[in-house]
Every structure is written in structure tokens, then in C-alpha cells.
Amino acid sequence: MQPMRFHPLVKRALWGGRRLHTLLGKPIGSENDYAESWEIADLPGNVSRVLGGEHEGRTLHDLVREFPTELMGRHASLERFPLLVKFLDAQIPLSIQVHPNHGDGPDSLHDIQGKAELWVIIEALPESQIAVGLTPGVGRNELREALADGEPLSCLNLISVSAGDAVFLPPGTVHFMGAGIVAAEVQQPCDITYRLDDWGRLDRQGHPRDLHFEEALAAIDESLGPIPLIAPQPLNLPGRPELIADNLYFQVRRFFGEDTFSFPIDDTAHVLSVLGGAVQVQSEESCHSLVMGDSILLPAGRPPIQIELGPEAILIDAVAG
Numbered sequence: 001m002q003p004m005r006f007h008p009l010v011k012r013a014l015w016g017g018r019r020l021h022t023l024l025g026k027p028i029g030s031e032n033d034y035a036e037s038w039e040i041a042d043l044p045g046n047v048s049r050v051l052g053g054e055h056e057g058r059t060l061h062d063l064v065r066e067f068p069t070e071l072m073g074r075h076a077s078l079e080r081f082p083l084l085v086k087f088l089d090a091q092i093p094l095s096i097q098v099h100p101n102h103g104d105g106p107d108s109l110h111d112i113q114g115k116a117e118l119w120v121i122i123e124a125l126p127e128s129q130i131a132v133g134l135t136p137g138v139g140r141n142e143l144r145e146a147l148a149d150g151e152p153l154s155c156l157n158l159i160s161v162s163a164g165d166a167v168f169l170p171p172g173t174v175h176f177m178g179a180g181i182v183a184a185e186v187q188q189p190c191d192i193t194y195r196l197d198d199w200g201r202l203d204r205q206g207h208p209r210d211l212h213f214e215e216a217l218a219a220i221d222e223s224l225g226p227i228p229l230i231a232p233q234p235l236n237l238p239g240r241p242e243l244i245a246d247n248l249y250f251q252v253r254r255f256f257g258e259d260t261f262s263f264p265i266d267d268t269a270h271v272l273s274v275l276g277g278a279v280q281v282q283s284e285e286s287c288h289s290l291v292m293g294d295s296i297l298l299p300a301g302r303p304p305i306q307i308e309l310g311p312e313a314i315l316i317d318a319v320a321g
Contacts, residue, residue, distance in 0.1 A: 001070045001299035002286045004055060006048035009038035014203060017091030019182050023123060024087055024293030036088055039295035040271050042081035043189055053286070060297075073267035073300025075320055082320035083250060084189045085271045085295060087122075090181045095198040095209070096131070096152055098216040099190070101171035114171040116249040117187035120316060121165045122275050125180030131156040132167050132175050133227040140217045143174065143196075147213075152197050157226035166230040166244045166254075172221025184273055186245070186252050186318045194219055238262060239307065241317070249321045257313030263298065263305040268319050270298040277312030281305060 008026055016035025020026040028034045040060065041048045047059045055063060060081055068076040075082055099115035119130070131153075134143065138155045146155045156174065159167070161181065169175055174196070177183065194216035198209050232242035232254065238261035241253040257277055263270075272281065273295040281288045281296055283303045288296055298305060309315060 001067065001301050002053060002283060003281055003288060003302065003305065004053060004297045004299070005051045005288065005295070006040060006060065006297070007051050009041055009046055009048065010034055011036040011038065014201060014209075015090055015092045015094050017089045019089045019091075019123070020087060020293075023089075023182055025291070026087075026293065033091075034089060036086050037293075038084065038086045039273060040081065040083060040085040040297055041189070043084065043191055046191070067299075067301075070301035071299045072269050075268065075300075080189060081269075082189060083271055083318055084187050084191075085273060085318060086185045086187075087273075087293065088119075088177065088181070088183045088185055090177045090179060090183075092179045093199065094177045095193075095195040096156070096174065096176045097196060098174055098194045098219045099169070099171055100192055100194065100215075100219045101221065115188050115190035115192060116171050116247065117169045117185055118245045118250070118252055119167050119169070119177070120184045120186075120244065120252075120254070120275065121161050121163055121181060122184060123163055123182040124161050124165075127160075128162075128180040129158050129160050129178040130167065130176070130181070131158050131178075132169060133157045133173055133224050134220075134222075135226055139222040140220050143220070144217060147197055159229060161229070166232070167227065168230060168245050168247065169227065170221065170224060170247075172219055173224055173227060174220055184275055184316060186250055186271075186316070188249050238264070239309070244316075247321060251319050251321065253317045255307075255309060255313070255315040255317065257309035258311045260306065260308045263302075263307050265302070265304070267300050269300045271318045272296050272298065273316050273318070274313070275316060276314035278310035279313050279315050280308040280310075282308070
């Protein structure tokens with residue numbers, strides 16, 4: 001199967017802005033609250049459609065069912081594509097929230113998919129911060145009390161961030177993304193979020209957004225503690241990438257230009273996303289010129305692929321665990 005691009009699924013939320021268009025080139029309307037661009041997605045009701053090529057207009061889920069081995073290789077037994085890749089524009093802070101682990105949640109959701117995620121910061125203001133995990137000695141009881149007192153920040157591990165920083169959030173991590181950040185996100189294919197606090201904000205209809213207080217507290221993994229930023233590890237591989245995530249859920253590598261190299265054949269699908277500069281992805285039958293904000297899927301059963309990184313290129317490569 002040839003490399004495939006997909007139409008982005010652009011989402012609005014009250015914390016969004018316009019940088020999905022101005023910085024990343026996504027198609028948006030006139031509003032000022034565009035929050036997420038789902039690049040590769042295979043969730044019920046939110047499935048990517050192929051852009052161009054022989055499978056133009058078909059959904060990723062259709063291809064998973066029709067070509068499981070060719071598309072996903074060693075993950076061919078899965079019913080859905082095992083990664084969700086997106087871009088985020090946090091014009092204002094997101095809610096304080098928790099994503100569940102597999103099987104966590106109330107009885108009605110006992111079989112839910114877990115959600116681990118990786119953030120890679122593309123742009124941030126000098127004062128931008130994220131919260132990832134709880135401070136030492138703090139658990140759900142202390143957080144419950146702090147929320148009741150209106151002082152949740154006293155319990156959270158706050159980190160100042162800048163472009164290039166990356167952080168891994170295991171399921172059960174209390175977190176929020178602060179204002180002024182544009183980021184790429186690689187995650188398990190799950191869209192369940194339990195909100196602990198939403199800063200007292202109102203939605204477009206003038207109503208508070210739903211909170212999931214007890215579900216969120218129950219989903220917290222108290223063993224995690226404060227989570228630091230990732231220290232990338234250089235890899236002695238073609239393209240000289242660095243490793244920024246390697247866990248049960250996914251592996252993510254990051255490449256920096258300028259270089260040209262052959263992409264390995266390894267019986268697994270890869271999702272490439274361009275975080276800066278220009279990248280060319282070429283086989284004997286296709287050539288894709290990508291710029292900042294573009295993503296492409298390399299099927300497991302792909303032909304030989306050549307990657308050309310431009311001088312300012314920043315490219316992340318995600319594979320499922």
C-alpha cells in the first residue's frame with residue numbers, strides 16, 4: 001500500500017484559537033475557538049477520510065477492515081487503528097482533567113479503552129505552563145480538599161515549557177495544558193476525559209461544562225507522582241532520530257533536518273507529522289511534499305520509502321506499542 005494522507009477533522013472548543021490555521025494551515029471558519037485537528041483517527045463517529053490517491057474518500061476504518069495485514073502488519077488483529085494523532089491550540093488553559101486506564105471508570109464503562117498520551121510542544125509563550133501529575137505526598141484525598149477550597153494548583157506539578165519540549169502522560173495522570181501552547185499529541189484511540197475543574201467557565205450557551213468529579217478522582221493513579229519533561233535519547237539509526245517515547249502504548253521518534261534516508265520496512269504502520277520545515281516522502285509510485293502541520297500514514301505493507309528532510313525540518317514518527 002502506498003503512503004496515504006487524510007482530511008483533518010477540525011474540532012472547536014472554548015479553549016481553542018486560530019493557530020491551527022495561521023501556524024499549521026488547517027481549514028477553519030471565521031470563529032476564534034478552533035482547538036484540535038485530528039490527523040489520523042479511527043473512533044466511532046470520528047474517522048479520518050483519505051485525501052487523494054487510489055483510496056480517495058474512503059475511511060480509515062474501512063481500510064482497517066478490508067486490508068488489515070497490508071495496513072497494520074503486526075497489529076492486523078486489532079479492530080481499529082491503534083493510534084490517534086492530533087494537533088492542539090490552547091489559546092486559554094484546558095480543564096484540569098484525568099484520562100482513564102483500560103477498564104477504569106463507572107460500571108457502565110467498565111470496558112473502556114485507556115488513554116495514554118504524549119505532548120510535543122510546537123509553540124509556547126514565555127509564560128506558558130503545563131501541569132503533569134501531583135506534587136510529592138499528594139493523593140486523591142488531598143486533591144479533593146484542594147478542589148473544595150478552590151486551590152487545585154497547590155497540588156499540581158507545574159512545569160514551564162517552550163518549543164521542543166515533550167512529556168508523556170500515562171493513564172491516570174492529573175493534568176492540564178496552559179494558555180499559549182500549540183502542540184502535537186500522540187495518544188491511544190480514546191476520547192474519554194474526566195474533568196475535575198474547568199476554572200468556572202461557561203460554554204457557548206452560557207452553561208458550565210460538565211464535571212466528572214468522582215470518576216476523575218477514581219481514575220487517578222496515585223503512584224505516578226510528579227512527571228518530568230522527557231530527556232530525548234539519540235538513536236544510531238538512519239536519519240539520526242532521537243527517541244522521545246517508548247512505552248507499552250506507542251513509540252515516538254523525532255527527526256531534525258537536513259538529511260535523506262531510506263525508511264525501514266518493519267511490519268508496522270507509521271504516522272509521520274511535520275512540526276517544522278518541509279519533508280518529502282517518496283516511493284517509486286508516489287511523492288508527497290509535506291510542510292508544517294501535515295501528516296501522512298505509511299502502511300505496514302509499504303514499498304521502499306525515501307525520506308528527505310529540508311534544512312528546518314522537524315518530523316515525528318509514531319508507531320503503536
